[in-house]
Amino acid sequence: MMASMNDAANTELELLDNIVWHSLCGPQAAMATGSQSIRRYARGFSPLIGAKDAEAPDLAELAPYCDAGEQFYYSGWSGQAPRGWRVDVDARMEQYVWDGDAPSPAGEVEAIRLGPAPAAQAMALVELTHPGPFGERTPELGEYYGVVDDGRLIAMTGERMHAGGLREISGVCTHPDFQGRGLARRLMEKLIALQLARGQTPFLHVMSANAGARRLYEKMGFRHHRQRIVRIVTYVGG
Numbered sequence: 001m002m003a004s005m006n007d008a009a010n011t012e013l014e015l016l017d018n019i020v021w022h023s024l025c026g027p028q029a030a031m032a033t034g035s036q037s038i039r040r041y042a043r044g045f046s047p048l049i050g051a052k053d054a055e056a057p058d059l060a061e062l063a064p065y066c067d068a069g070e071q072f073y074y075s076g077w078s079g080q081a082p083r084g085w086r087v088d089v090d091a092r093m094e095q096y097v098w099d100g101d102a103p104s105p106a107g108e109v110e111a112i113r114l115g116p117a118p119a120a121q122a123m124a125l126v127e128l129t130h131p132g133p134f135g136e137r138t139p140e141l142g143e144y145y146g147v148v149d150d151g152r153l154i155a156m157t158g159e160r161m162h163a164g165g166l167r168e169i170s171g172v173c174t175h176p177d178f179q180g181r182g183l184a185r186r187l188m189e190k191l192i193a194l195q196l197a198r199g200q201t202p203f204l205h206v207m208s209a210n211a212g213a214r215r216l217y218e219k220m221g222f223r224h225h226r227q228r229i230v231r232i233v234t235y236v237g238g
Contacts, residue, residue, distance in 0.1 A: 015163045016095055016203065016225060020050030020075065022163035028141065038062045040072065044137035046160060046170075047072045049233075059085050059233070068237030073133045075230045089232035092208040100221020102196045103189035111187060114144040114156065121153040122146070122171075129173035132205070138171065145190060147183050155183035157191060167200040185220065192221075 015022045024032040024039040032039045038051040038058050047070065051057035054076035063084055066072075071088065081087045114122060119136045122144075126134045138144075142159025155178065160170035169191055174184045195202045206213045208227060218224070 012164045012166060012201070013097065013225065015166055016097070018050065018054040018076065019161055019163055019166070019168070019203075020048050021052060021054065022050075023161040024050045026164070027162045031141065033065045035061050040065060041135070042137075043067075043135075045135045045141065046133045046138050047135060048133055048161075049074045051077075055079075059235075063235060066235040068235060071232060071234045073230060074233055075228045077231065078229050081233065084236060084238045086234045086236050087231055088234055091230050091232075093205050093228050093230045094208055094214060095225040095228060096204050096206065096214075096217050096222035097225045098192060098196075098202040098221060099223035103193050103221075105193065109147055109155075109183055109186040109190070111145040111147055111190060114139045114146050114153075114158065122156060125153050125156055125173055125175060126171070128175065131171050131173040134171055142167070143191065143194065144171065145187050147178075147187065149178065154178045155187060157184055157187040159191065159195075165200050166203055167195045167198075169195075169202055169204045172204075185216070188220070 021039070024041065031042055031045050033042050034040055038049065038061050040049045040062060041047065049057065049062065049072045056079065057074065057077050060082050075093070119139070122139065123136055138160065139158055142162065144156065144158030146153045147155040154175040155173065157169060157172040159167055161168040169188055172184050172188060192202050204217065204222065206217060
């Protein structure tokens with residue numbers, strides 16, 4: 001019985017090796033556009049691309065679903081860009097999976113559920129803090145919560161990708177004037193508790209160079225899973 005449970009857990013974690021694709025072909029297929037071998041989130045959602053063969057994406061096949069000048073994030077590929085595409089950034093990121101107990105509700109922060117209405121404020125906070133790929137419709141991908149001070153959104157986090165029992169925590173950011181108060185951490189703990197109550201496994205991504213965030217996530221209870229190549233690419237047309 002224990003072996004079966006471990007096998008199931010390992011099979012689920014294998015989804016992380018190509019999590020964008022599994023999300024776009026699975027629970028979030030309605031938010032995707034593309035072909036049977038390569039897909040992207042629809043316009044307005046997070047600018048992410050996933051391919052069935054993560055190491056050899058057919059970006060030319062995705063071109064009809066893109067506008068010239070659109071910029072995307074892609075993980076797992078290090079080959080040459082095909083005609084019509086440009087690689088803007090080559091970097092590394094880390095995947096972390098929750099491995100702790102359920103967070104205590106004692107530290108919860110007063111938060112509001114974000115939806116379409118505060119999209120402009122969410123985008124303004126993203127532009128200021130750069131938490132990663134985010135679109136004005138990204139809060140439709142899951143539960144997003146924020147902290148408001150005097151009518152202004154000052155902290156936010158929510159759920160983005162979803163495959164199997166895995167649920168990503170993303171969009172973690174705090175206005176510079178309100179950092180150091182633990183707002184983002186408490187919002188994350190709220191989501192982690194929610195996901196664990198659903199029977200899901202929280203995971204997240206963080207850039208390899210962000211040592212401070214990595215230490216925080218490990219202290220919270222996240223376990224390092226693996227390092228991934230991540231690229232920012234632009235469809236230039238043609």
